[in-house]
Amino acid sequence: MSFADKVSNKAQEMLGKGKEKTGAATDNERLEAEGATDRTEANTKQAGEHVKDAGRDVRDAFKG
Numbered sequence: 001m002s003f004a005d006k007v008s009n010k011a012q013e014m015l016g017k018g019k020e021k022t023g024a025a026t027d028n029e030r031l032e033a034e035g036a037t038d039r040t041e042a043n044t045k046q047a048g049e050h051v052k053d054a055g056r057d058v059r060d061a062f063k064g
Contacts, residue, residue: 005045005049006046006049009042009045009046009049010042010046012038012039012041012042012045013038013039013042013043013046015035015038016034016035016036016037016038016039016040016041016042017035017039018035019031019032019034019035019038020032020035020036020039021035022035023035
């Protein structure tokens with residue numbers, strides 16, 4: 001996973017958490033749900049990147 005992808009995914013996750021907390025504090029269900037969606041999306045992207053990294057590690061182990 002590239003550094004830029006990591007930063008982007010983490011930023012999206014943090015933004016989602018912020019939206020969730022703001023929505024909960026202001027009793028705005030739409031904003032809270034939007035934040036949860038953003039956070040879930042970022043976590044899914046991160047998981048996919050971790051799988052790709054693991055695949056590369058396995059490939060490199062067999063090359064070496």
